[in-house]
Amino acid sequence: MQLVGYGDPPRFELREVPDPEPGPGEVVVALRTAALNRRDPWIWTSPGYCELPVTLGSDGAGTVVAIGEGVVSTRPGDEVVIFPTLGWPEGAEVPGPDFDILGAPTPGTFADRVLVPATSVAPRPSRLSWEESGALPLAGLTAWRALFTCGRVTEGSKVLVTGAGSGVSTFLVQLAAQAGAEVFVTTGNPAKAARSLEIGASAAFFYTEADWPEEVTHRAGPLDVVVDSFGDGSLAAGLALLRRGGVLVSFGDTGGASASIEIAEVYWQWRSIVGTSMGSPAEFRALLAHTESASWRPIVDSVFALDELAGAAERLSSTARFGKVVLTM
Ligand SMILES: NC(=O)c1ccc[n+]([C@@H]2O[C@H](COP(=O)([O-])OP(=O)(O)OC[C@H]3O[C@@H](n4cnc5c(N)ncnc54)[C@H](OP(=O)(O)O)[C@@H]3O)[C@@H](O)[C@H]2O)c1
Incomplete structure (x- = not known):
């Protein structure tokens, strides 16, 4: 579901694009769910932010379907959540100059499949639903x-x-x-x-x-x-x-x-x-370990199908919303 026109409301189009192929150290995830963040409207109301069309979306959960050369940390079939921070080296107190967030200009999670570094996936907390898993990462x-x-x-x-x-x-x-x-x-x-x-x-x-x-x-x-x-x-x-x-x-x-x-x-x-913004790889692991054994559940305000992204975007800006707006693929 690609952003094809900046504005408020933005213009999205459901488009057929080739499946991504993983290079060395990369994996492809077949997404089950994704979630919207305040970053998404910030981008679609910032003309020129990046070239269009672009696939937005920083949050996602799904199943690994392909791995690139040298990937040993995950296998096809693994159910994962996506770590949306890019360019935060392991062990660093703050991110490096390559810091970015998944989803524009890098193709994001409002899609059936997403290509990410293998270091950007982690086992999803097994007690959460797919909707709750997709809502968890960025926020x-x-x-x-x-x-x-x-x-x-x-x-x-x-x-x-x-x-x-x-x-x-x-x-x-x-x-x-x-x-x-x-x-x-x-x-x-x-x-x-x-x-x-x-x-x-x-x-x-x-x-x-x-x-x-x-x-x-x-x-x-x-x-x-x-x-x-x-x-x-x-x-x-x-x-x-x-x-x-x-x-x-x-x-x-x-x-x-x-x-x-x-x-x-x-x-x-x-x-x-x-x-502060986002978090490090170690902080993401700590969040996931905690979530596995905790009793709280991510608050899902509403769930939309991928091709209802325009409705999800409208819900995101509603003052009645409480919690996360989720997409299912
Ligand atoms: N730095 C990061 O890594 C990062 C990550 C995520 C989000 N953010 C930023 O954090 C902010 C919130 O993001 P979000 O997506 O969680 O927000 P959001 O869902 O869009 O919520 C907007 C918030 O503004 C609150 N608000 C409105 N008027 C207010 C007032 N007068 N005083 C205090 N609060 C007021 C609303 O409170 P009520 O709903 O309770 O009325 C609501 O919680 C955004 O600026 C976003 O860009 C930053």
């Missing part, structure tokens, strides 16, 4: 790194997640709650507040109400970690809610490209602001 990995590498969240940490309804936020709430943290969220409506409480949050606050920061302080006291992907007002407010030495983790700017903060809210309070 789960981003949440895992944000909480545990950047925020150093442990049992008893007080964590605020701003904007509870997003794809990544549902993973943040579930992962932090499973680690024994006390989780608070901000959100836009009562239905999402109720869902957040169901999946592990202790309390929800409405960012539509001007006094939400005071409400958080009243209920939770000073916080250890705030994880924010909105920016704008939520980043500055979140920073001020931290205890001395607390950490604000930033992984997105849905609310706009810039935000203002009081500088003394950082240095005079011994706080840190840590930026």
Whole structure:
């Protein structure tokens, strides 16, 4: 299902293309499911981002159907999830200059088959459905790194997640709650507040109400970690809610490209602001190992057939959405 025209709405076309052939160190995965991310609309509304047509899609789960020369880590028939980070060398603290994300310009997962390096596939958690497996990689990995590498969240940490309804936020709430943290969220409506409480949050606050920061302080006291992907007002407010030495983790700017903060809210309070994107191979393995034995499940908002991608794209931008929008092949 290829992007053939930039815009909002974008133009997609179901096209027949030759099956990819694996080169040395590569594998072909027959996809069962894929999932949309905020990156996809960002690309289809950025004319000139790459040449068209292009196949979008960073998340996927499926079965290995062909392996290239020298591949020993996986075999045809293996059920796998796809590690969507490209160019993050094993053992490196941050990615190298080749950092990218699968799906434009490299052909992505909104397709029957995808060609990836053998290092980009890992056994899928066996307790998850195909839909849940496809929903896990990008958002789960981003949440895992944000909480545990950047925020150093442990049992008893007080964590605020701003904007509870997003794809990544549902993973943040579930992962932090499973680690024994006390989780608070901000959100836009009562239905999402109720869902957040169901999946592990202790309390929800409405960012539509001007006094939400005071409400958080009243209920939770000073916080250890705030994880924010909105920016704008939520980043500055979140920073001020931290205890001395607390950490604000930033992984997105849905609310706009810039935000203002009081500088003394950082240095005079011994706080840190840590930026993060995606995650390393080791962090992906840690997420998968945890997921295998944990009790939470990825939240799937809705499921569309591959040729209903336009409908899936519309659902992604709906404010009623809670969790991930998934495609089945
Ligand atoms: N750096 C990375 O590796 C990475 C990876 C994934 C995503 N991202 C970025 O993270 C962001 C979220 O992505 P996503 O796909 O998970 O998001 P999404 O599903 O599109 O959700 C948008 C979010 O904005 C929230 N929001 C709206 N107004 C708000 C306000 N005034 N204060 C706080 N939150 C508000 C919404 O909260 P409610 O729904 O609760 O009302 C919703 O959670 C995007 O900017 C995306 O580009 C970055």
